[in-house]
Amino acid sequence: MSEVNWNRIKDRSFKYFGIGCTVFGLSVLVVFLLSIIIQGVARIDWDFITSMPSRFAEKAGILPALIGTLWILVLTAAISIPIGVASGVYLEEYGKKNRFAKFLEINIANLAGVPSIIYGLLGLEIFGRIMAMGGSILAGSCTLALLILPVVIVSTREAIKAVPDTLRQASYGLGASKWQTLSRQVIPASAGGIVTGIILAISRAIGETAPLIVVGALVFVPFVPSGPMDQFTVLPIQIFNWVSRPEKEFGVNAAAAIIILLLVTFVMNGIALYLRNRWQKKIKW
Amino acid sequence: MRRKEKFIEALLALCAGISVFTTVGILYVLVSESYGFFATVPLSEFLTDDQWTPLFADQHFGIMPLVAGTLLTTVIAIALALPVGLTIAIYLNEYAHPKLRKSVKPALEVLAAIPTVVYGYFALTVVTPFLQQIFPELAGFSALSAGLVMGVMIIPIISSLSEDALFAVPKSLREASYGMGATPFQTSFKVLVPAASSGIIVSVILAISRAVGETMIVAIAAGQQPNLTANPFVPIETITTYIVQVSTGDVERGSLEYKTIFAAGITLFIFTFILNNISFWIKKKFLQKYE
Amino acid sequence: MLSISFFACSDKKGGPPSISIDGSSTVFPVSEAVAEEFMAVNPNVRVTVGESGTGGGFSKFSNGKIDINDASRPIKSKEDSACKANNIAYESFMVAYDGMAIVVHPSNTWCNDITVEELKRLWEPSARDSIMTWNQIRSDWPVEQIRLFGPGTQSGTFDYFTEAIVGTAKECRTDYTASEDDNVLVQGVAADKNAFGYFGLAYYNNNKDKIKAVAVINPKSATPVLPSIETVKNKSYSPLSRPLFIYVTDLALERQEVRDFIQFYIDNCAKLSESVGYVSLSVEELSIEEAKLAKFLEAHPVKTAQ
Numbered sequence: 001m002s003e004v005n006w007n008r009i010k011d012r013s014f015k016y017f018g019i020g021c022t023v024f025g026l027s028v029l030v031v032f033l034l035s036i037i038i039q040g041v042a043r044i045d046w047d048f049i050t051s052m053p054s055r056f057a058e059k060a061g062i063l064p065a066l067i068g069t070l071w072i073l074v075l076t077a078a079i080s081i082p083i084g085v086a087s088g089v090y091l092e093e094y095g096k097k098n099r100f101a102k103f104l105e106i107n108i109a110n111l112a113g114v115p116s117i118i119y120g121l122l123g124l125e126i127f128g129r130i131m132a133m134g135g136s137i138l139a140g141s142c143t144l145a146l147l148i149l150p151v152v153i154v155s156t157r158e159a160i161k162a163v164p165d166t167l168r169q170a171s172y173g174l175g176a177s178k179w180q181t182l183s184r185q186v187i188p189a190s191a192g193g194i195v196t197g198i199i200l201a202i203s204r205a206i207g208e209t210a211p212l213i214v215v216g217a218l219v220f221v222p223f224v225p226s227g228p229m230d231q232f233t234v235l236p237i238q239i240f241n242w243v244s245r246p247e248k249e250f251g252v253n254a255a256a257a258i259i260i261l262l263l264v265t266f267v268m269n270g271i272a273l274y275l276r277n278r279w280q281k282k283i284k285w
Numbered sequence: 286m287r288r289k290e291k292f293i294e295a296l297l298a299l300c301a302g303i304s305v306f307t308t309v310g311i312l313y314v315l316v317s318e319s320y321g322f323f324a325t326v327p328l329s330e331f332l333t334d335d336q337w338t339p340l341f342a343d344q345h346f347g348i349m350p351l352v353a354g355t356l357l358t359t360v361i362a363i364a365l366a367l368p369v370g371l372t373i374a375i376y377l378n379e380y381a382h383p384k385l386r387k388s389v390k391p392a393l394e395v396l397a398a399i400p401t402v403v404y405g406y407f408a409l410t411v412v413t414p415f416l417q418q419i420f421p422e423l424a425g426f427s428a429l430s431a432g433l434v435m436g437v438m439i440i441p442i443i444s445s446l447s448e449d450a451l452f453a454v455p456k457s458l459r460e461a462s463y464g465m466g467a468t469p470f471q472t473s474f475k476v477l478v479p480a481a482s483s484g485i486i487v488s489v490i491l492a493i494s495r496a497v498g499e500t501m502i503v504a505i506a507a508g509q510q511p512n513l514t515a516n517p518f519v520p521i522e523t524i525t526t527y528i529v530q531v532s533t534g535d536v537e538r539g540s541l542e543y544k545t546i547f548a549a550g551i552t553l554f555i556f557t558f559i560l561n562n563i564s565f566w567i568k569k570k571f572l573q574k575y576e
Numbered sequence: 577m578l579s580i581s582f583f584a585c586s587d588k589k590g591g592p593p594s595i596s597i598d599g600s601s602t603v604f605p606v607s608e609a610v611a612e613e614f615m616a617v618n619p620n621v622r623v624t625v626g627e628s629g630t631g632g633g634f635s636k637f638s639n640g641k642i643d644i645n646d647a648s649r650p651i652k653s654k655e656d657s658a659c660k661a662n663n664i665a666y667e668s669f670m671v672a673y674d675g676m677a678i679v680v681h682p683s684n685t686w687c688n689d690i691t692v693e694e695l696k697r698l699w700e701p702s703a704r705d706s707i708m709t710w711n712q713i714r715s716d717w718p719v720e721q722i723r724l725f726g727p728g729t730q731s732g733t734f735d736y737f738t739e740a741i742v743g744t745a746k747e748c749r750t751d752y753t754a755s756e757d758d759n760v761l762v763q764g765v766a767a768d769k770n771a772f773g774y775f776g777l778a779y780y781n782n783n784k785d786k787i788k789a790v791a792v793i794n795p796k797s798a799t800p801v802l803p804s805i806e807t808v809k810n811k812s813y814s815p816l817s818r819p820l821f822i823y824v825t826d827l828a829l830e831r832q833e834v835r836d837f838i839q840f841y842i843d844n845c846a847k848l849s850e851s852v853g854y855v856s857l858s859v860e861e862l863s864i865e866e867a868k869l870a871k872f873l874e875a876h877p878v879k880t881a882q
Binding site: 007008010011014015017018019021022024025026028029031032035036082083086087089090091094095100101104106107108109110111113114115116117118119120121122124125126146149150153177178179203207208209210213214216236237239240243244251254255258261262265266269273 | 289290293294296297298300301302303304305307308310311314315318368369372373375376377380381389391392393395396398399400401402403405406407409410411437440441444467468469470471491494497498499500501504505525528529532533546547550553554557558560561562564565
């Protein structure tokens, strides 16, 4: 067989192999989502969302876990957004020349690669023990805020980088100070990208399980937390608890809770994607 | 006016400095507790003992079973994700219609957005029974089940980042190759992959790093039995699941058993730190700049 | 940052009345049931129940960190000394009986009964890496690897089992899947043809469709006895039957909500323990516990809330 034909065969077979792999990746996703939906969708009703956990699977609900997730979401955002955006602004706008900024850059890149459970250990010792927050929502939020900080910082930097310099120069040309330029021109212009990054970061935070377990989120929490110093649980941990129970009915509960969690995750990612598209279209200077 | 500017700059710098606080905090926590641990358990025993039984009456503190568990699941995950991910990247880049690329890439990225506890559930309730039909001797908790599901989770890391790297290779190289009569297969493997190799390697290291740090999938599907083994069909325990196991049991603060989670933690931190820095270094050194 | 430190300083005492329970995962289903029923009639009280294991619970108990410890064995002298050292006085109440079920996978056709001596050979420390296959226990069993599941070292079930079977508490081989969470053990045995495990009777009773019990040959009568509520009650299931306890600190009993809770517990433990698969105390035994509580409550009046 000629060399050319052999090459063609290799090419053709690789093409099919490529299609196969892609189909494999997509079909795992589809099988996965379908099996969970089939198992859990019937269980979802208003009672499920508003009930406390129980030893009876039919009565068990996700209310404390859902409220806990919302608390964590709000507090983590409140802590990480100001610090993250400020850091990103500093690194991108002020810190270009000095060594301190270079050092920070390397530091943040390293932190982004640290496994989430190590942040859990950090939270346990520093927030839980030394700052005496115990296994509270506040300790959990502080821990997760530190975890997603590198992501917020990097997205802020990318968004600010995308703002063309002409805008800045025009502002300085009119006599504005650096901070005025930043606060009135640059940051508003990059707001879309910043918000996108924040949403993606928060979306990651609400799916986290291990660091919160280490910090001390409980498993049987039959009450709705009423303040940041309260003990709590979140949806992923409630799912983890139900998955560990052998009764089949709890498997159904777990699937239903997963659907709720995925809904929240996908909605947030969808909003982020939509915003990113709109923002990218807008930058047509 | 200038004072206000300086003040704002200082305030922003302070916020950026919080990242330093994080790193210092992590190092302080890991080192201070591990120090207490290593004062009692000699480093040689930690590295060479083949059993990890700190919670039993007969205590052994050899980290190797946990390291073996971590390596085994990671190897299985990469064995699945690397060929599949790279093939998808090459296929989308060279063979597929641009519209297909636009819709498939984000769809695969959804795989990376799913919370890991959900993957763990999938591994335990769907993958393990399925595998047990193929391998009847497969235990209910195994490295194989967890490793394969982890592999699926990290496919998008390799496929998307490698595809980006391939995409960045300039058209001129591509066209030169086709101009000489090469097939897409030859172009991809002999020209594009070598040109994009730094980006591809970085994506693989990132995927490895993610697999090493993964907790929930293994906690749910791989069991909790530290086992110095290369057999994928039996239960194992990784560094990360040990930390979670002890945290749920809540051992007494300050005890030797409590310190073991930090000894395990610092081992994990050193691993991922080295991996991340290798990736950084590769990116810097081998990034080919095209004019 | 200022607001965060403000939160950290805020006073916890102003919160709703709460009761913290931790300890044995064997007793957990009983305490969970009692907590649920109690909160149904006392919705303003918060009861949290953890599963750190009897030993883990006692170490928190002796530090005054929890109000009630669920215990599947009596308190040890070391733990009692720790309580004394921290000025923690306590009361204990028996609340139910439990059997430890020996379980295997439903498709396991060969293992139907087992002697205490065989259990010892399987679980003693020297069995590690040496007793690995079924036929090493009984020669007509298959030559396949046994996969062991059992509670971890924080568990009272672990202490009791090792003492009753191996002879000394905590003496055990270390190469098995250990978990304080009995649900994990049920899952493990239910998923593995060659699994062999042990845990509380209630977890067996609630999962009969997934796992199979192995009859234990009673050392005195030499007859194989399956674990059940009846056989534990009439003491024929031996030596793996034992009483379950709750321990309460005297300090906790100064609070009205804890007194109500303990009263509720003892009043309802017979009905609720059976509902979750355990064995209730006899009528005489129950009245002894009721009297013990009444005597204590009378001698120690309620302290008004600070």
